[in-house]
Amino acid sequence: MNLPDHLTLLEWAATATTALSVWLAARRHIATWPTGIVGCLLYGALFASTQLYADATLQAFFVATSAIGWWQWRRAAQATTGATATAARAPLRPAHWALLLGGGVAVTLAYGALLLHWTDAFAPFWDSAVLTTSVVAQVLLMQGRRETWLFWIVVNTLSVPLYLNRGLDVTAGLYALFWLNAWHGWWHWGRQAKVAVAEQPSAQPA
Template identity: 45%
Template sequence: MISYLEWSANAVFVISVILAARNNVNTWWTGIIGCGLFAVLFYQVNLYADVTLMVFFILTSIYGWMYWGAKKQLHPIQRTKMTNFVSFIAAAVLATLAYGWLLHEMTDAYAPFIDSIVLMFSVLAQFLLMKRRLETWVCWLIVDTVAVPLYFSRELYLTAFVYGLFWCNAWYGLYSWIKIYRSENKGEKTWQQSPLSAD
């Protein structure tokens, strides 16, 4: 039976993700609430790595809220240089292998390497989202693609279903942000490389 806590956590988190896809600054404070609820839920079922991820999301959401501007004074959407993005992906893969091995050797974690993909690519996606980088949605697509079967196998059926919706929303977010990026850059090529350090 799905608990009220799981219903509440997913409901608030859905709102946060939809707001992110709509380029809305309110994604951050709703995300903080959703992550807090999920942290409690995961703690109750002994998913401590997921608790750590939720705490990370809360801390980075506070920073993201400040970066985007609490008064909706939004920074423009930007691109990441392809060489930098490839380096980020490679680093996430290496971190996944290292953390997955650590969990495999030192804990009784369920599907440690698969779970590590969700963790590491969520971290990368979150940092890109905070900086309003278009590539954040590519990373979220990876996360959601892996998370759906993972959570389903843990019998977290509602959460798996919601992450399926997140997968669809990530496609919408990518489309929406490409459209906004083109508008902000007056028709420049969507995949034009931009400096990582640009604000």
């Protein structure tokens, strides 16, 4: 599938803006949020034009949650110093994992069925899986949880072949880089958590 010139330009603009946002997220920099909002608006228009309706809907969710995340990280930054975001959070408990995974599968099937029967969506269940996993990853990112990067790894793994099938070669290449960046984010946030623990004052005996 070859994209018209105007969509190719839109794809490049969305790619550049979103790449910057994701790199900033891996560095825990608060500027990830406003940059991400611009990227989401551009990608929303692109996905709607290429019949990836779940992905287009997802961008609206990202815009709203990015505004909330921006506010949350700003409050956290003001409580400490600098433009870095929240401190590391405790790992997810098994009950949380079960809720996220079980709910994710249910939403993927339900929304995929909706797209299948009511739209001309390309690969509705595949598209739905990208949406659902992205929602979970975004919520965990807003909370400053390291596990967000595991879900972004899954998102990027699903997204690359999907976008290639729609002729979005530039976007597919971007998400391949996102896949690498997600591993970097997982490592970098883990290192920050270890440093934070090491810097905590030891409890003094009574």
